[in-house]
Amino acid sequence: MIKQRKLILGSTCLTLVPQLAFARNPFEFQTPVTPIARETLYVHDLFLTIIAVLFSVGFGFLLFSVIRYRASRGHRPALFSAPRTPLQWALSALPILTLVVIDYIVMGIPAYHAVLTLANTREDAALVVKVTGSQWRWRYDYPDQGISFISNLSTSQEQRDSGAPTDPNYLLEVDKPLVLPVGKKVRVLLTSTDVIHAWWIPSFGIKQDAVPGFLRETWVKIDRPGIYRGQCAELGGGGHGFMPIVVEAKAQPDFDKWLADAQTAAAQAAAVTTLSKPELLKRGQQDYATYCALCHQPTGLACRAPFRRSLAASRSPRRRP
Ligand SMILES: [Cu+2]
Secondary structure (H helix, E strand, O other): OHHHHHHHHHHHHHHHHHHHHOOOOOOOOOOOOOHHHHHHHHHHHHHHHHHHHHHHHHHHHHHHHHHHOOHHHOOOOOOOOOOOOHHHHHHHHHHHHHHHHHHHHHHHHHHHHHHHHHHOOOOOOOEEEEEEEEOOEEEEEEOOOOEEEEEOEOOOHHHHHHOOOOOOOOOOOEOOOEEEEOOOOEEEEEEEOOOOEEEEEHHHOEEEEEOEOOOEEEEEOOOOOEEEEEEEOOOOOOOHHHOEEEEEEEOHHHHHHHHHHHHHHHHHHHOHHHOOHHHHHHHHHHHHHHHHOOOOOOOOOOOOOOHHHHHHHHHOOOOOO
16 A cells, blocks of 8 residues: 555656746647637636546546456456446436536537637727738738738748758748737738638637638737737648748837838839839849749749758658558
8 A cells, every 4th residue: 555655646746846847838828819819728728627627537436446446355346137226327317417517518608609709700890901821921901001011931041041040930030020900809801812821820819721712701809019920820832831920019009100101101112103214123123032032043943942842842752651
């Protein structure tokens, strides 16, 4: 008996001590900053707790019975040939009823409410933003404000070629972030021009597919100003991992100022026909370097690393078992 207790105590310590060593649980989700993220995290934590308790109770009873009533101590299995007593019927029905109540009420109601929250994209929306996935970048449109721009990966080629990235936001940085106001509900429409992409920002609790030919939607209402990062979460294709998402959340006055500046820049861009030929050539070179050279290089190669390496890996013939 003493040996068993030592074993249990030792196992418990070995389990708990490494957990205390972590200042922050590495398996923790990112801090939620939207109602959707908070609600889905609450549902996740609730479900995980209930499942852990059910597992512990069920497995605990099983373990206790196996050890306490083992055959080596002289116990023999009951034959159950006699009719069941009311107590036995009650003990059989109780777990079933408990599970039904937990599934359909304790877990079902919060889950149903979370799904309704996710689907409520239009009510009280103060701003509409259209997100378009396109190999391998995101385009953002503010249809009511007349603003649109493309957001490209901005991690330098040297970093990507080095094989030893030092940038803390390696492959999670863009040239133009999506800018949104804080505390306002923003309706986000998603589509794609080519293949299926997935717009994923963990701290917003959103992972929504962008499907060509369809308009999907979701919404965000960000709690506080900051920079929030995500990625295209679609699998397959060499470049989805190089489509980072950066959202800059600004307080309303700062957002209004950014909006005015962006509208002025858009008006200036629309007047591009007034530029001289050298100015047009310079602008064309900039656009080529930003948008085209990622895939269509002047050397004739199809893609720049790491796209080339990723594509080569994805196209290598499969080994036969
Ligand atoms: Cu993608």
